[in-house]
Amino acid sequence: MIRSxxxxxxxxxxxxxxxxxxxxxxxxxxxxxxxxxxxxxxxxLELLTDDDLDAMRRAPKVIVNPRARWVRKGGHREKNFTLHDARDATQAYRLFVRISETNETVYSVGLARVWSPEATLVLVRYNGPYHPHRNIVERTKVPAGCHRHLATHRYIEAGLDADGYAEPVSHYNSVESAFDSLCRDFEIAPHAFNPFQPELEF
Incomplete structure (x- = not known):
């Protein structure tokens, strides 16, 4: 019997x-x-070794959208080039340039490996001299000056920004020379265009 x-x-x-x-x-x-x-x-990402990261940086690459346009974002403008591995067009990369609208020393030129829109890893960045940088894992400080960031296994494993390690450099001193140096250092095919040429306004 069921009771209520x-x-x-x-x-x-x-x-x-x-x-x-x-x-x-x-x-x-x-x-x-x-x-x-x-x-x-x-x-x-934690499966990637430093050799894997360096192999991606050193892979020969080709820019496939040389007519990429500048986009304004906040206080800077940005241009993104799509690249692929010259030996395997399914291996995608992105080459980006960011420049402050108000301070010419504030810039960054970087190379990222792209697996999907949600899965991107910055492999290297060439930054301007606008700020010092502290390497958290090594507990060292890079003084204000041009410096480059490199993705490393130890930073990925520590749960930090993959490209959190930086080192001082002296082979570029402007965003233009940073762009040329990064392309030369990391096997991006020579380009017959000026990525910094002002775009025509219609």
């Missing part, structure tokens, strides 16, 4: 409150898809 249980309104309200709290806790404990993707990417 009569509950007061107060008892019903308490049960409903506990049910809502329980559902909220279950939802909070469930990892978000974006978190899972980030965790998987982090685990995959």
């Amino acid at each position: 249980i009569n509950r007061t309104p107060e008892q019903s309200s308490v049960r409903f409150f506990l049910f809502v709290v329980a559902v909220d806790l279950i939802d909070l404990s469930r990892p978000r898809l974006s978190d899972l993707r980030h965790s998987r990417l982090q685990m995959d």
Whole structure:
């Protein structure tokens, strides 16, 4: 025999409150898809050795969109070139240039490996002399001056920015020479265009 249980309104309200709290806790404990993707990417990156990272930097590359245009973002402008491995067009890279609108010493030229829009790894950056940099793992400081960042296994493994390590350099002193140096140093095919030529306005 089924008994009917009569509950007061107060008892019903308490049960409903506990049910809502329980559902909220279950939802909070469930990892978000974006978190899972980030965790998987982090685990995959941790498999990369310094030799793997250097091999990607040294792979011969070709720029496939030489007519890339400048885009303004906040206080700087940015241009992104798409590249692929000269031996395997399925291996994609991105070459980026960022320049401050107000300070010509604030610039960055970088090379990234691209697996998908959500999975990109900056392999190297050539930065201007606008700030000093502290290497967290090594506990060393790079004084203000032109310096380059390199992705390393130890920074990935430590959960830090992959390209968090930097070292001083002296073979460029402007964004133009930084661009040319990075292309020369990391096997990007010579280009017959001026990436810094002002674009015509119509």
